[in-house]
Amino acid sequence: MSSVDLTAEAQRQLRICTACMYCDGLCPVFPAIDNQHRFELSDLSYLSNLCHNCRGCWSACQYAPPHPFAINLPATLAAVRQQSYADYLWPSALGRAFLRPMLSIVLVVGMALLFTLTAVLLSTSPAALLTGDGSPGAFYRVLPWPLMAGAAGLSLLWAVLCIALATLRYWRGIAPPLPAGAILRALRPALSDIVTLRHLGGGGPGCNDVDERPSQQRRIAHHVMVAGFLGTVLSTITASIYHHSFGWLAPYPLTSLPVLLGTGGGIAMLAGIGGLLTIERRADKQPSDPHEVQLNVAFLILLGVVTLSGLALLGLRDTAAMGGLLILHLGLVFGFFMALPFTKAIHAPFRAAALLRAAAEAQAAKRLPGKRRD
Numbered sequence: 001m002s003s004v005d006l007t008a009e010a011q012r013q014l015r016i017c018t019a020c021m022y023c024d025g026l027c028p029v030f031p032a033i034d035n036q037h038r039f040e041l042s043d044l045s046y047l048s049n050l051c052h053n054c055r056g057c058w059s060a061c062q063y064a065p066p067h068p069f070a071i072n073l074p075a076t077l078a079a080v081r082q083q084s085y086a087d088y089l090w091p092s093a094l095g096r097a098f099l100r101p102m103l104s105i106v107l108v109v110g111m112a113l114l115f116t117l118t119a120v121l122l123s124t125s126p127a128a129l130l131t132g133d134g135s136p137g138a139f140y141r142v143l144p145w146p147l148m149a150g151a152a153g154l155s156l157l158w159a160v161l162c163i164a165l166a167t168l169r170y171w172r173g174i175a176p177p178l179p180a181g182a183i184l185r186a187l188r189p190a191l192s193d194i195v196t197l198r199h200l201g202g203g204g205p206g207c208n209d210v211d212e213r214p215s216q217q218r219r220i221a222h223h224v225m226v227a228g229f230l231g232t233v234l235s236t237i238t239a240s241i242y243h244h245s246f247g248w249l250a251p252y253p254l255t256s257l258p259v260l261l262g263t264g265g266g267i268a269m270l271a272g273i274g275g276l277l278t279i280e281r282r283a284d285k286q287p288s289d290p291h292e293v294q295l296n297v298a299f300l301i302l303l304g305v306v307t308l309s310g311l312a313l314l315g316l317r318d319t320a321a322m323g324g325l326l327i328l329h330l331g332l333v334f335g336f337f338m339a340l341p342f343t344k345a346i347h348a349p350f351r352a353a354a355l356l357r358a359a360a361e362a363q364a365a366k367r368l369p370g371k372r373r374d
Ligand code: SF4
Pocket: 016, 017, 018, 020, 021, 022, 023, 024, 057, 058, 060, 061, 062, 063, 064, 071, 073
């Protein structure tokens, strides 16, 4: 469907929903469209990212196919959401490429190969790439610290810069005409919605993750994966403190904080990724957009491969495979961060921005006499 047709179709369905409002209470999309009859492109970008794809309105809708109204809000908003990513990504030129999920995989593999080649060329002793003894400083005998830190820092900086600029562009596109005070007051409730993934609760009983039965599976799997990711971030931070503040060189003992956090985080990430992939595989395909499914799966597989390479390095660090695994893991991490702004990861800041607008509008409505909703 062309973007013009998609816009017209989303506007048509939302106008029917506005007249119906049977699903009011399922999620913040319905309060946001209440009494609205015109939906500009910016409104569609906002609403599509406010939708958490819980599918509650699909299961509840009396106008879903085969009814002639053919309402399928989750699938339509998912398609509009992909369009919003492409419209606001930075650099803009890469926005179109984002529409091809395979690109992120190719980008990560390409960057990992580039890193490997650079590591081999810069290595003072190629033999060191095939050794491993697990003693302090062993990692740096394979790869010099400046190369490790430089590649990690460069790729992280690139990811943060691209995601921040894309989010800023998106926010400018959807920002409500409210005073700054109203936006600031909305930060707290919006943050609460973001951290708890409240809207993956489908208004209380849960999402229709797989079929019409309410479930909290996706919400739980998502929480587990994010908690695991935070564990690995904390592991990196503590390792950095060990290195720079105490002069203790990696690899660290199995009972050390960086290793415990990294191992626990990695296992939790794999559990969350496995849960989300299973839900994606079993889910009813009708209320979904095939392109979004591909983006989800590509992102989860990439994240899983990076996590597995980290755990493999941990498990085999005392063997001759350590050198190769270290280069593989760092190459994958480098590639992953370089590709991150063009993967499904962009949904997180865009959804956060949409939730901030929803919270700000709810706060503003509360202050107007005769207005309802929160
Ligand atoms: S999804 Fe269907 S039932 Fe729900 S508000 Fe829209 S038209 Fe009404």
